Every structure is written in C-alpha cells, then in structure tokens.
Amino acid sequence: MGMKLYDLAGAESERRFSPFCWRIKMALAHKGLQAETIPWRFSDKPLIAQYKWERVPVLVDDGRGVVDSWTIANYLEDSYGGRPSLFGGGAGRPLARFYNQWADAVLQPGISRFVMLDVYNHLDSRDREYFRTSREARIGTSLEAYSADRDSRLAAFRQSLEPLRQTLAAQPFLGGESPLYPDYIVFGGFQWARSISSFVLLEAADPVNAWRERLLHRFDDFAHATPGYW
C-alpha cells in the first residue's frame, strides 16, 4: 500500500488551502516521497474517524494513520531516515519547535484576519454553515467584521514578520543554504493565503517574498503549480 494524505479542499477539489497540510506536502516532497492526496472537507469527519482525529492532515502510511502535522513530520523523519533530513541533523529537531509555535501563535493568527472571509467563500456548500458557526464562536464576531479593514492592518502584519525578514535577508532559507522543515512550517502560512485569497500580503521586494518565491518553485514548481492567486 502507498501513502495517502487527507488534505483540506474547497468547493474545487484542487484548491488545497490548509497551512498544516502544506507543511506536510512540502515535507513529503523534501523526502522525495509520493502520497496520494485525498481532498477532504470539514464535513468529511467520518472519513478520518478511524484515526480518532477530526482535523487534517492525516497521513496513512501502509495502513497506519498518523495525525497532527508536527507528529507527522517527526514520523517521516524517523521512518525515512535514509532520505534527506527534514531537521538538518544535530539539534535541528528541537530547534525547529519554536518555528512551529511561532507559526501557530503569531504568523497564522496574523494571516487569518486577511483571509478568513475568503476561506468561507471558497468552501464547499456542505462546509459553510459549520465553518461560519465554529469560527464566529472562536473569533467573537462575524467573518465579515473580522476580515474588514484589511488595508489598515497590513503595516502591522508586515512589521510582525521582522524576525523572519531579517533572517532571510542574511541567508536564503531558515535552514541555511537549503530549506528544512522550519521553512515549510512558515511557508504553509503563506500558502494558505495564496491558495485562498487574492489579497497580497507581501511587497514584491520583501526578502520574505523572495524566499516564498524560491519555495514556490522548489521541487519542480510543486507549490507554484497548484491553484493560487499570487
């Protein structure tokens, strides 16, 4: 049996926008591993219930289910050690965790203000009521109000990327001369935005954007060839 990855999709089955799934799709490409990606909607929870989980990514490798993006990345590193390392050896694995938490606590919440309504508008009709209800409970306001005033929020968002910008002005990737899993963690947030929203988050001349372009074209244009706006 080959590998399968349950991958969040919109109404169009090829529009794959989950930042967490992007982390894993890039990690699989880094390892040179093929996986069949299965478009999954929020209303498809029964499809992954056997893995005792309600969110994607879920990786199924030779019948074994692995859930949660950080756990999946570690699983791939440990199970496919003969292939290019995701963490770069040495202390790379523990040092990668802060990137994971920074993306979860700073980057992705920052991006969510710009893309939440666009996510809703791209969802399969079966998913819309669930998404609106669950997200509006979490954010405490309507999707429309949450996503308003995007232009006025942009400068502060770009400022929040300063540690990333200064790092990528000094070296081509977070991992150094070539990308590692921390690059894919952060890139996942930008792929979320690109795949679901025409709102351009980065200035063309920003070192963060130049790095994003390098990753878009990595692995034979893998990410760039997927549906996206910018």
Next chain:
Amino acid sequence: MGMKLYDLAGAESERRFSPFCWRIKMALAHKGLQAETIPWRFSDKPLIAQYKWERVPVLVDDGRGVVDSWTIANYLEDSYGGRPSLFGGGAGRPLARFYNQWADAVLQPGISRFVMLDVYNHLDSRDREYFRTSREARIGTSLEAYSADRDSRLAAFRQSLEPLRQTLAAQPFLGGESPLYPDYIVFGGFQWARSISSFVLLEAADPVNAWRERLLHRFDDFAHATPGYW
C-alpha cells in the same frame, strides 16, 4: 594572553546589564572558557576604539578583537570546536539566526518598555546625559513617559512570549534536553531585565520562568550569583 570581554556596567561595576553581553557570557560558560570581564560604560568608547566599534560586547582573544554578539558566538564556535557546541551541530547554526532576530525585533523591544527608566537610574553619572539624549531621540518621548503604565502593558508583553512558552512547555530548553546558543540569546533579554529592574515580567508558574530559573542556576549558579532583582 587570556580572553577579555568588555561588558556594560552601571554605576556599580558589578551590575552588568547588557542583553548582548549576557548572550556571550553564557556562551563562554557553555564552552568552559574563562574571560576577564572589564566593566565598560557608554562613556568608555575610547577603550574599544581600536576595534573600530562603539558598542559592547567586544571580545579580545589573544590580542584579536571580535565585535558584535552574533559574530562573537560564531567565532567561539569555530575557534573552540573541540568544546561543547553552541549550535548543536547539523543545521543548528542557520536555525539559530531566527532566534537572534526574534530577540532583537520582538523580545528586547518588548522588555525595553519596562526597564528603560530603571537602566537610566542605575547608570554611572558620566553616562546619564548620553543615554537620555540618545534613547529619547530613538523612542520619540521621555524615558519617564516611555516607561509609564507598565502594569497595563504586561498582559500584551506576556502574550508576545506565547511561541516561547509553548516551546518550553514541550521541552526543557530551546536546544532540547540541554541549552544551546538560542537559549542564551533569549535568556539575555531576561537577564537585562533582572539585573536592572525590580519589575517582575513573568508569573512564577510560567514555563518561561521555569526555563529562566534553570538557566540562572546553570554553570554553578553563574547568572544567579550576579546582582539582580528577581
């Protein structure tokens, strides 16, 4: 000739508060290297002019001057490779840079709102006018106004530490089971605060504080034994 480190001091020569110098003092301890630390004040620029630099830390190793904390850390790693690694091998060195930029762009600017006036109050009288003039030009207001309303700013500051908190809830150090240079980078900011201000930035039960305590007691209580408030 042994090693010398020019280390920022207050009116009391043992009150050493520079976050950048703390990064290097912990790095030296990690490597098991002894350096004579020379108390240095802002008005002592002529003492380091031969190294074509105006700030500390400046490390002088066998007559050779090395400036800038990131450069010094790399110098120590490369020159003393037989001693415990500061970056943990593999991709640890490029992965450490983001921590450096996060401390410079997020952590230390965040802490500065709480400690700037306390820094001024601890300075040698020769340094005060320079410090007030240069810092007030940079921050665009008086030291007193900049440092006001500390209590009301505390929740937002603590929230800004969330990536650090989540990481340190999952592993004892940023470097994993034992500390690496990224730990010392971030710890430097907290040592700046501890050495100069009685304002307590962290809740006792915060995983960030527990990690800080572990580092305070590292290397035979090295940091803990220096003058500080909390």
